[in-house]
Amino acid sequence: MVVGLFTDEHEMFRSSLRKMLDKEAYPYFEEWEQQRDIPRAFWRKLGEHGFLCPQVSEQHGGLQLDFGYSMILAEELERVGAGLASGIVLHSDIVVPYIEQFGTTEQKEKWLPKSVSGEWISAIAMTEPGAGSDLAGIRTTARREGDYYILNGEKTFITNGIHADYVVVVCKTDPQAKPAYRGISLIVVETGTPGFKRGKKLNKVGMHSADTGELIFEDAKVPASNLLGEEGKGFYYLMDKLQQERLLVAIEVQIEAEEMFRITKEYVTTRKAFDRTIADFQNTQFKLAEMATEIDIGRTYVNSLVSKHIAGESIVKEVSMAKWWISEMAKRVASDCLQLHGGYGYMEEYEIARRFRDIPVAAIYAGTTEIMKGIIAKEILK
Structure with a gap:
């Protein structure tokens, strides 16, 4: 059934x-x-x-x-x-x-x-110290020499970067290509590759258990057989897969909003002030109503997109809408939930404090809110 x-x-x-x-x-x-x-x-x-x-x-x-x-x-x-x-x-x-x-x-x-x-464990290395959302602006290069590629460059903010056994590295095999994105390729670099080393493990505001690090390639010698797909097609491969990545982010932040709401509802119905529960105050009730409405809208939209994605539909515009709106909605929910916890919400022993720290980056990675709006506008104006 x-x-x-x-x-x-x-x-x-x-x-x-x-x-x-x-x-x-x-x-x-x-x-x-x-x-x-x-x-x-x-x-x-x-x-x-x-x-x-x-x-x-x-x-x-x-x-x-x-x-x-x-x-x-x-x-x-x-x-x-x-x-x-x-x-x-x-x-x-x-x-x-x-x-x-x-x-x-x-x-x-x-x-x-x-x-x-x-x-x-795997990772994908897109972001560089000087190139975040601008993938075409990456500077990591891969030069073909016989049966090997020689990689040079740096990557940062790489999830699983410290523990990854292999990394799909976004690099330029043709730095002179016009437009620049046509020179991008994907090459898989494995642990132990000569010239490949890890930088520091990054100290983040939130998501502390998540492994995020820097990767360094100094004349890294990678077998040519590790080229993923065709040379010069990397940008197209990335665009093909970003729909699912952004949908997954929307799913994750939707859950964060639901969990923060659940935690806060439990808190305000048990915590007392002025001889009544926090939930008895009209302001609290209005805040809960506002959050519940937005969370339900987010859930309905995400579920509809998952159905379309499973059916193989192209939903680039809709996924971009979901990614920016739900991540921003979850930030609003996090702020309201922390406020309803009062001073206790600022204490690390309360779960809401951790989730409050964890949520802001969702509006940045896998494409910032601003990038999402640009994609939506482009799709609308086609």
Whole structure:
């Protein structure tokens, strides 16, 4: 029986995942936040239970499931915390699809099975110290020399950057190309590659358990067989996959808004002031009504886009709308929820403080709010 987006099989997957997270994640997550790290053992447990990369073909170790399962994985990890969801969702449903779609048979056989099992962690390196949203402005270069590419450049803000076993690096194989984006290619760089080293692990305002770091390439010698797809097609590959990436961000921030609302509703109905609960005050009731309305609108829109995405529709404009509006809505919810907690909301022992810190970056990564609005305008004016 179909219940909304999901079948009974989807809900069984969710139930099984929740049981695993209840045992293996919730009891340890605050400790991981303090340690600023997610143990690799947890990745392997996800893989052992069949939760990583559910869309990958059975031939390469996956379950060959639809995007609904990826949505469930993102939602349930986000309920635990943004720091947990960040790197795992990026690996499972953002990086691995590049290997699936554009990789050769040999590349798939090499990288997919261990990605599904959780033995290997992946990353994608787009952002540079001098190039964020402007992908065409990247300066990392890859020069072909015989059977190798020689990579030079730096990347920053790379999710999974410190622990990744392989990284899909966005680079220029033709720096003279006009327009510049036609010179962009994707090359997979593995741990242990000569000339490839990690920079510092970045100290972020929030999402503390998420691994975010710098990558440095100094005459890194990468086998030419690690080119993903064709030379000069990298920008097109990125544009093809950004729809799913931004949809996943919208799903994650939607969950954040729902969780912050749930936490705050519980707080205001038990916390007392002036001989009555905080929820008895009209201002509190109005704030709850406003937040509940916006959250419901966000949920309805996200679900409709997931249905269209599963059906294979092009929803670049709509996903951009969802990404900017829901991430900004979640920021408003975070601020209102913290305010309703009063002074306690500013204390680290309360969950709302962590979620308040975690949420602002969602309006920046995978394309800023301003970039999203530009895409929407471009689509409207076509």
